[in-house]
Amino acid sequence: MIKVIWVQPDGSEKEALVEEGMNLMDAALEHDIEGVIGECGGSMACATCHVEVDPGCGIPAGDPQPMENEMLDVVEYGRTATSRLSCQLIASPELDGIRLKIPG
Template structure:
């Protein structure tokens, strides 16, 4: 299954991601700049903030109250389609998902 990230500098990165892998792990494994995942996916750092392309947002599942609160402390301002990539798990429904890594500078 395929994931595409648009990086802050405009470059596009694409990777094959196995079902069941969270998108933070996929980003780190593929050296996606700007997705750090300092907490390792424990939902305690918000360093895996990404912006989901609006056409894919409904397919990513519901956001928990805790994820919602964590998005209020991200390094960059959240937007309507902000998510923490550690909370999105790759599935066939997400094959082709497009994400944007926010600019943290």
């Protein structure tokens, strides 16, 4: 299990333990994280699972792949340097302690 922290636009936080191998969109939905919708079910067709990896957590989430990059260009709240689709972030030991900001 890895620890994931979601940060709402108002600064409130919710922490959960997530099973390794689960994508962080599904984890957010499982833990009722407001602002992560996942309309397309993780097929990279909607960008409603957009999050920003908090650079302050010191955990690099890697660069988006080309298709994810295209979807990030149309996110509702604007893309940042650390924007990712949470459906493309897979829980792994390297991401333990990651902080994901919900845009809004």
